[in-house]
Amino acid sequence: MVGPIRPQFVLFGSSIVQFSYSHQGWGAILSDLYSRKADILLRGYAGWNSRCGLQVLDEVFPKDATVQPSLVIIYFGGNDSLEPHPSGLGAHVPLPEYVENMRKIAIHLKSLSEKTRIIFLTAPAISEAQITEVFGNCLGRSNESCRKYSAACVQLCQELGVKVIDLWKAIQQRDDWSTACFTDGIHLSSEGSNIVVKEILEVLKETDWEPNLHWRSLPTEFPxxxxxxxxxxxxxxxxxxxxxxxxxxxxxx
Structure with missing residues (x-):
């Protein structure tokens, strides 16, 4: 363990998390802003759905860890929302199961520590036209399915009292979102990541957590x-x- 011990912020999820240091991504921006204030730990796994996340939850977030994270930002949903494949293979998770998986993840994280804060990111919008242009077809993805999984995640978080960022709505507030916010119609460009960072920082700034976890509020190391x-x-x-x-x-x- 390298000291001094700083607050730990863990980013956990699928490719939107794993690739968050690419293309001036949102993980890289957070690491820059918190460079003398908190350690940003990346736990991203491309291709995963909520079933995968639930399977490794105890390993990534052990309850008996000496130091528990101050903040966990969770993203699953885009792969869960894929259309079922006729073979029975693929990443699709039925909506009711997705909700229960996310509920179990939230309950586990809330049990880690009274000081562990949680933010869920919903499935973002996707650009079907850009996906088709890049891959030749939509790969079983649709913006409408992302909307349904996003709305279900928001509803669950409201029920559990967990902070949530509705990326499906946030990204589409930009007029040119379908061409500017993605590298391939699915994964985020720098412009898309800027929206994610803005939304995260707004939650951190406005929420009455003690201590406040906004980067301007945390102490600077060795000032x-x-x-x-x-x-x-x-x-x-x-x-x-x-x-x-x-x-x-x-x-x-």
Whole structure:
């Protein structure tokens, strides 16, 4: 274990999580913003559905761990919402089972610690036209099916008192969402990831969790050391490097 021990934020889910460091993704942006404040741990597994997530839940989030995460961001649903394959194979999970799987995941995470906070991400919208252009067909995916699984996830989270971000709606608030928000109609481009980060930070900023987990609210690690290194451009004694607002961070206040 590398110290000092920071709050741990775990991103857990399928390819939307695994690829969140690609294409200026939302995981990479969070890691940048929290670089001296929290450790972002990636637990993403492309191709997985909620059944897979449930199967490894105790291994990824053991109840007897010495340190429990401060925040877990969960995403499953896009693969669950695929059309059933005639062979019986494939990632499809019937909607009622998906809801129960997500319920079990939420209950397990809530049992880890009184300080473990949870945010669910719903299945985002998809661009059927872009999927067809890239892959030749829609691969058993439809935006309407994503809507149903997204709505079910929102309803479940409201029932359980868990924070949820409706990505299906959030992405479509942008007029050019179907061409700008994806790399292939399914996975997020940098523009799509920007929407995810904005939604996550809004939840963290507005929710009355103690401590507040927004990146501007968490303490900066070793702030007392850096002021003694750099002299300001006007010759003042020190520049507090740890408190500088860097250009690429200013949009995330």
């Amino acid at each position: 007392e050391i850096s002021p003694y290194i750099f002299v300001g451009p006007k010759g003042e004694t020190a520049v507090k490097v740890s408190h500088l607002d860097l250009e690429w961070q200013t949009q995330w206040h």
